[in-house]
Amino acid sequence: MRTADLELAARCRAGDAGAFEELYRQHARRLFSLVVRMIGSVDDAEDLLQEVFLQAHRKLSGFRGDSALGTWLYRLTMNHCLDHLRARQVRMNRATESLDEEGAEEPTAPAPVVPAAVSRLDLERAIEMLPDGARAAFLLHDVEGFEHREIAQILGISEGTSKSQVHKARMKLRRILSR
């Protein structure tokens, strides 16, 4: 796996357009879904993904195979998404949602409150309301299926932080979906 990644990266660095196309075809589809869910806009996601691959092309010389090439691409992508969201937040000068408050109370109702059938639209709307960091960890874990160890590598955080961000996201989603 790592050898194949290193070979593909070497071919890309050597200017093999077919190699870069292979890399693009292997990862673009899933990365696109992740970006759409991170930033909430298909149009922006298309632009952002192009930027990610252009940056990947430039930065492949720095790929040492310490992680899988896919993990490396996810890291580039998530950094781009978080930069994009930060810039958008600055532009909009938007007040932080009350949902972002640390330690917000969990529902105290003893009975289950999330509807048994949750639609994709409900889920996507709820995910959009999560704080950026929690959304990133949550999407990587609960949608993309990464382990906390891998999420730590991708987001540059500790495993413990990844776990706590996913927990925080799940609790917030519960509150949102139960409204």
Add this chain to the structure above:
Amino acid sequence: MNCELYDDLLDDYVDGMRASGHPGDARFAAFELHLAGCTRCQALVADLKVQTDAMAKVMASDLPAFNKEAMRLGLTQIK
């Protein structure tokens, strides 16, 4: 009910349920004893299971439409 003692186990418990139907790890034993008598934790586990199942089924199988033209444009720029 000392629910807070088990908060850090909650996600692992739900993920274990998702993976194998029931977590067999011994460290869940105390939580399961607690769970049997705690309606708050029962509700949390039930809700988180609904959420994670929905994520796995709906989100993973229903991907946003991918614009192949944008993909071609990207490759052209890189070449």
